[in-house]
Amino acid sequence: MVPALILVLVVLGSILFHILSPWWWPPIASNWSYIDHTLVITFWITGAVFSAVVLFMAYCVYRFRHRPGSKAAYEPESKKLEWWLTIGTAVGVAAMLAPGLYVWAQFVTVPDDATEIEVVAQQWQWNYRLPGEDGRLGKSDSQLISFENPLGINPDDPNGQDDIVIEASDLHLPVDKPVKVLLRSIDVLHDFYVPEFRAKMDMVPGMVTYFWFTPTKTGTYEVLCAELCGVGHSYMRGAVLVDTEEDYQAWLQEQSTFAELTDLRNVAEEVKP
Amino acid sequence: MVDATPRMHEGISPAEVPELELYHPKGWWTTYVFSQDAKIIAIQYAGTAMAIGLVALVLSWLMRLQLGFPGTFDFITPDAYYQFITMHGMIMVIYLLTALFLGGFGNYLIPLMVGARDMVFPYVNMLSYWIYLLAVIVLVASFFAPGGPTGAGWTLYPPQAILSGTPGGQDWGIILMLASLILFIIGFTMGGLNYVVTVIQGRTRGMTLMRMPLTVWGIFTATVMALLAFPALFVACVMMLFDRLLGTSFFMPALVEMGEQLSYGGGSPILFQHLFWFFGHPEVYIVALPAFGIVSDLISTHARKNIFGYRMMVWAIVVIGALSFIVWAHHMYVSGMHPWFGFFFATTTLIIAIPTAIKVYNWVLTLWRGDIHLTIPMLFALAFIVTFVNGGLTGLFLGNVVVDVPLSDTMFVVAHFHMVMGVAPILVIFGAIYHWYPKITGRMLDEWMGQFHFWVTFVGAYAIFFPMHYVGLVGVPRRYVEIGESAFIPPSVQDLNAFITVAALIVGFAQMVFLFNLFWSLRYGREAGGNPWRATSLEWQTPTTPPPHGNWGDERPVVYRWAYDYSVPGAPQDFIPQNDPWPQKAVAGTA
Numbered sequence: 001m002v003p004a005l006i007l008v009l010v011v012l013g014s015i016l017f018h019i020l021s022p023w024w025w026p027p028i029a030s031n032w033s034y035i036d037h038t039l040v041i042t043f044w045i046t047g048a049v050f051s052a053v054v055l056f057m058a059y060c061v062y063r064f065r066h067r068p069g070s071k072a073a074y075e076p077e078s079k080k081l082e083w084w085l086t087i088g089t090a091v092g093v094a095a096m097l098a099p100g101l102y103v104w105a106q107f108v109t110v111p112d113d114a115t116e117i118e119v120v121a122q123q124w125q126w127n128y129r130l131p132g133e134d135g136r137l138g139k140s141d142s143q144l145i146s147f148e149n150p151l152g153i154n155p156d157d158p159n160g161q162d163d164i165v166i167e168a169s170d171l172h173l174p175v176d177k178p179v180k181v182l183l184r185s186i187d188v189l190h191d192f193y194v195p196e197f198r199a200k201m202d203m204v205p206g207m208v209t210y211f212w213f214t215p216t217k218t219g220t221y222e223v224l225c226a227e228l229c230g231v232g233h234s235y236m237r238g239a240v241l242v243d244t245e246e247d248y249q250a251w252l253q254e255q256s257t258f259a260e261l262t263d264l265r266n267v268a269e270e271v272k273p
Numbered sequence: 274m275v276d277a278t279p280r281m282h283e284g285i286s287p288a289e290v291p292e293l294e295l296y297h298p299k300g301w302w303t304t305y306v307f308s309q310d311a312k313i314i315a316i317q318y319a320g321t322a323m324a325i326g327l328v329a330l331v332l333s334w335l336m337r338l339q340l341g342f343p344g345t346f347d348f349i350t351p352d353a354y355y356q357f358i359t360m361h362g363m364i365m366v367i368y369l370l371t372a373l374f375l376g377g378f379g380n381y382l383i384p385l386m387v388g389a390r391d392m393v394f395p396y397v398n399m400l401s402y403w404i405y406l407l408a409v410i411v412l413v414a415s416f417f418a419p420g421g422p423t424g425a426g427w428t429l430y431p432p433q434a435i436l437s438g439t440p441g442g443q444d445w446g447i448i449l450m451l452a453s454l455i456l457f458i459i460g461f462t463m464g465g466l467n468y469v470v471t472v473i474q475g476r477t478r479g480m481t482l483m484r485m486p487l488t489v490w491g492i493f494t495a496t497v498m499a500l501l502a503f504p505a506l507f508v509a510c511v512m513m514l515f516d517r518l519l520g521t522s523f524f525m526p527a528l529v530e531m532g533e534q535l536s537y538g539g540g541s542p543i544l545f546q547h548l549f550w551f552f553g554h555p556e557v558y559i560v561a562l563p564a565f566g567i568v569s570d571l572i573s574t575h576a577r578k579n580i581f582g583y584r585m586m587v588w589a590i591v592v593i594g595a596l597s598f599i600v601w602a603h604h605m606y607v608s609g610m611h612p613w614f615g616f617f618f619a620t621t622t623l624i625i626a627i628p629t630a631i632k633v634y635n636w637v638l639t640l641w642r643g644d645i646h647l648t649i650p651m652l653f654a655l656a657f658i659v660t661f662v663n664g665g666l667t668g669l670f671l672g673n674v675v676v677d678v679p680l681s682d683t684m685f686v687v688a689h690f691h692m693v694m695g696v697a698p699i700l701v702i703f704g705a706i707y708h709w710y711p712k713i714t715g716r717m718l719d720e721w722m723g724q725f726h727f728w729v730t731f732v733g734a735y736a737i738f739f740p741m742h743y744v745g746l747v748g749v750p751r752r753y754v755e756i757g758e759s760a761f762i763p764p765s766v767q768d769l770n771a772f773i774t775v776a777a778l779i780v781g782f783a784q785m786v787f788l789f790n791l792f793w794s795l796r797y798g799r800e801a802g803g804n805p806w807r808a809t810s811l812e813w814q815t816p817t818t819p820p821p822h823g824n825w826g827d828e829r830p831v832v833y834r835w836a837y838d839y840s841v842p843g844a845p846q847d848f849i850p851q852n853d854p855w856p857q858k859a860v861a862g863t864a
Contacts, residue, residue, distance in 0.1 A: 206526025230438030
């Protein structure tokens, strides 16, 4: 009974592959361990259902295979059985949906003490902006973008003058401080994706999107683009460094504000001819 | 036990409306080329779909070669890679799966299964095919246009789809793509109206809706959905064409490309995504429902047992069809739309799992206490259940909004949708071809080539896509030309990718055996007779095989029962055709 045997092997092979697989998600470095838990619950439920269905099929194929003289039963339907299966499925679905929605509610509720930072994507690099000492980001507009003002910060907004501009370089974040990541793109769709943080979100030109998280482990994490953005998509990489508070402050001191950059570039322009 | 068999033949009124004369072809051209016979049109649709499908197969090899062995093939540049994935996706979803299920199986099976002589509008039906062919030609033309085909990904998301950073964005690629889709939808609408009206108006006497085979239910519901969903894609294509050619800004906000301010402003890229997925999600079920229907009939016939819970199966098809229109934004959880949408769409998406699960239960319960003949169609049906259950269950990961967040845009998604709407429906297509080929040609497909084709395809496809989920779990994004150096991705992922590529090449070659079988058996296949599977539905009861234009000879059949009277206690054989009045005698003049 080769077909039945192969169905069994498909189940066993899948389970073994899952257990022995060295391929698993990278260790989490943010507060979103709930997401991992929900994922694991889903793995258990769906894995059990898959194994049950396919093994039952294998049994049927073996037990009820055609032999000379064998005849099928005649049983058009069974209301009772169908209802029980429906209810059972509904319970299983609810068991996955409930924790999912519960965690989603947290995902969409940004804590009040989260620091706003901004990621600005373009083909094919990552730029960042941090609020200066006033703790607020200045207004921005893609139509203000120019060589002197790559992020399109509004020069007339006083909140923007002390914003820290990081162009095509690494982002640093202090550990254990919640951040609300405002996402902006100046050309096409991109997606700010750091696998260890679990959270990600598309950036859409013409609007500001966001997500929030709390980095929980110091270290260097790779930033990838997760929304097709043209031929450079695979090479649009960057790095986020999660620092201790002292390291973070030390790094922050070395960064330039929007006002400083504007002055520097104006000087450069004057020197050029 | 509830008796769901409408066995009585009361309610079959005498024919009151005289039959209309069919248009009869006069020459070779009108018989075989510009034919209005749904069966010829079906073969034309299927042939064209499989031909363009071969192109998609080759494209998948090329992209797998790149992923498995990056840097080895110089001609696979990033531009070329994105063009391959885009054209592969679009061809498979639209020009192969949709066209083959609806244009191919719909045309062949609907009139025969409901006892009609042809589609109700044969001329429009013919036009449908020729416009489809034109759409395919325009699509293929983009390979030869300056700049090549579009590389925007099959989702064609603006703004990148029409900008210069994407292959074909500022050349002909995207224009030809959009034009081809517009043509396809026009052609499909002509065919689709036919399928719907034929099911509603063209059924023979006694063929009540609840006696129709599930194949017809599946194709019928899918067609209704397609008629409602494709217009959303149609307008999206027209609007994007305007953005590209006339400089409108439907989907284009003010933006800066490579340091240059473009003259667009005020449009919404997310609007396109809503339109696209309002079409795109129903599209999944437009492909899946015909597969559900066909596989139900394959299982029932080859297990010699009625489909379990027929009425529940019909309702599940209809409910899935309806629900599929309110789940589209689960493709957009991380698109930047308002996050509160997530609650709604996650709930609707997981609810749709319930009618879908019912269908799975009823398939396996049909096997239970059956008399299972492990024919090639049955093997494909079993493999469908395995892959569909696998792909359906990973849908519960991606549909559950918060679980989707880490997995979206990774290879996990690619593995999921290939398993559930690539492999699973294609296995049904194969099963269906092995099942109906004898009716279409009068000969059986070769059994040994069939066994080889089946095992390599099933085990191979599983070996491709099951491990691919784990590449996604690691965090590898989809649509990457190469992974490159990444600290979080272990080097062994590359080995896994190479394994997947080898499996893909083998599975691809097995399809050549299948194609060879199609032609070889045409000449050398075993003579099939009219009803080799001893099946009940009407298409197996035609007076001649293959059925000629008009299908039924002098008189259309009269239907006395549902399509699932297998192994009925007391019956003289283990199946009773739908047009058999047993245990009554046929009333004179009705059979």
